Amino acid sequence: MGIHTLAGWYPMVDNIIEVEALKVHFPVRGGFLQREVGPVRAVDGVSFFVQEGETLGLVGESGCGKSTTGLAVLRMLPVTSGKITFEGIDITNFDQNEMRPIRRRMQMVYQDPFGSLDPRMSIGDIISEPLEIHRLHNNKADRRDRVTELLLMVGIRLDMIERYPHQLSGGQRQRVSIARALAVEPRLLICDEPVSALDVSIQAQVVNLFQELQEKLGLSTIFVAHDLAVVRHVSQRVAVMYLGTIVEIASRDELYASPKHPYTKALMAAIPVPNPVLEASRAHQTIDGEIPSAQRPPSGCRFHTRCIHVMPICSEIAPELRSEGNSSVACHLYS
Amino acid sequence: MTEITYRSKPSGTQLMRKLSSFRSFVVRLFRENPLGAIGAVVCLIFLFAAIFADLLAPYGFNQIMPSNRTKPPSWQFWFGTDHLGRDIFSRVLYGARLSIIIALAASMLATIISVVIGIITGYLGGKIDMIAQRFVDAWMSFPDIVILIVVVAVVGPGMLQIILVLGCLYGVAGSRIIRSAVLSVREQSFIHAAQSIGGSNTRVIWRHILPNIMPPIIVLFTMRVGAVILVEAALSFLGLGVPPPTPTWGGMLTGSARNYMYLAPWMAIAPGICLTIVVFSVNMFGDALRDLLDPRMSGTR
Secondary structure (H helix, E strand, O other), rough: OOEEEEOOEOOOOEEEEEEEEEEEEEEEEEOOOOOEEEEEEEEEEEEEEEOOOOOEEEEEEEEEOOOHHHHHHHOOOOEEEEEEEEOOOEOOOOOHHHHHHOOOEEEEEEOOOOOOOOOOOOHHHHHHHHHHOOOOOOHHHHHHHHHHHHHHHHOOHHHHHOHHHOOOOOHHHHHHHHHHHOOOOOOOOOOOOOOOOOHHHHHHHHHHHEEEEHHHOOEEEEEEEOOOHHHHHHHOHHHHOOOOEEEEEEHHHHHOOOOOOHHHHHHHHOOOOOHHHHHHHHOOOOOOOOOOOOOOOOOOOOOOOOOOOOOOHHHHHOOOEEEOOOOOOOHHHHO | OOOOOOOOOOOOOOOHHHHHHHHHHHHHHHHHHHHHHHHHHHHHHHHHHHHHHHHOOOOOOOOOOHHHHOOOOOOOOOOOOOOOOHHHHHHHHHHHHHHHHHHHHHHOOOHHHHHHHHHHHHHHHHHHHHHHHHHHHHHOOOOHHHHHHHHHHOOOOOHHHHHHHHHHHHHHHHHHHHHHHHHHHOHHHHHHHHHOOOOOOHHHHHHHHHHOOHHHHHHHHHHHHHHHHHHHHHHHHHHOOOOOOOOOOHHHHHHHHHHOOOOOOOOHHHHHHHHHHHHHHHHHHHHHHHHOOHHOOOOOO
């Protein structure tokens, strides 16, 4: 079995991307001689996979390392240790030149619709840039045809082709961003909070567009977000991150119906209920305190400083991610 | 109803298209920025006068008429005559040639050096940036005029030396401004996007960084034009400029004109006004250019 794309035939692999024990540490320099005073462990031992045509939601609070994970998978950040396998190829130690052909196969959509489009390029030029870089449609007329096709696909009026990003609304810009990412027919799309900068009504449109395109093109997606409702809408599986580690990873229905990890439970409890009567009568389980520093993460389970079910073992031994049916959880309560 | 800015691309050859886009640029310049258009026209007039000085000048630049010394402006001598009886109008025309050549060439060189150093250090960063910036620090700690005097003392006065020295001097100093502009552009996510798509460094620099740092480049260039003309004047004043009797505006302004300030003020006024007008109009045109090249500033929305 295989898939035919613009660039030819690719062998079918079940997992489009596999990440094993990924660590991304940023050196922190300080003091008089700029010595290294210890790393920020932004991502500290994360493992997951994404299947062909699947969307994996990556959620967690600010600073938990979800965006860093996305960027590391894209090899836009140096990887400290671990292994990233994309379409069966180990890309962990690829340099930028080796990555270039791979970049065609995985693209990114950014959070900020204002900053991610070059203000000096017209919409047409922005979308045809990846085509030029990967030499996909070599003559101008072909490229223009492809750009037209992409604009239709994301629902942008064709007369926008000559316009500049500043003349577009946030939602339109994000559509252009998506068109640019899809231009080279990638297999994996990494979306870094693609809708969090948009109005709620526009969010819904863009999320629907994502789903529509995904079904049509059979894309695999890593969808990084902090909005649980959006993630629920788009993903088949969801990974919950806390302070650089995955605490729970489960199929969407499983996770939203019966969250296991105390942190996931607290996150779920924080989703407001639309019915005001129910909302008022609901028992709120909140997490106390601040997220600890990623430079000095707590010993054992990283969540033990804020967990309501904390046990003596929690501060000593870090729980392993154990799978049970459709879900995996890293918590001593379940081992 | 919002105005639709979409214009169909004119059909025709590449040249035709270039010509028509140039024409629409000129139209926009006059319509949206009349002050800048005036600046451009004045610059062109001076450039024209400089190029055709041979034809336009009524007298030779070193044609001495002893009977007509320090004559005030008249129909015969439009800008008067100097203490040796030379026609100042003719000398201003010839002076424009040297002053404008020096100003444009040195500013161009300075801007290119600034952009190259600024982009390399700002974009690549790291150790290269550290080392290059300490070099720039060292370079800038020398007073400009001292370096100029030393160079001229070693290689002798002349136009080429002045262009090269001023170009390097201002180029290195200006690299700081370009570098800071590059640093702020580099952090934007469209640069990251271009890299993640697979764009090479060269491509990112040419297609994304350079167009986005055009405003400071243009401002830097126009500021340098004025500065170079003034420094050239200072050098001529010290006797280190282009050697006499070749006229330059700076030389005319600061040379013997000072001694005849009360007797024949027009000796200094004529080149002084020309100098002011050129510097001013280059700045106006530069500002207009900066605004017109920025799609965000275009009038139709």
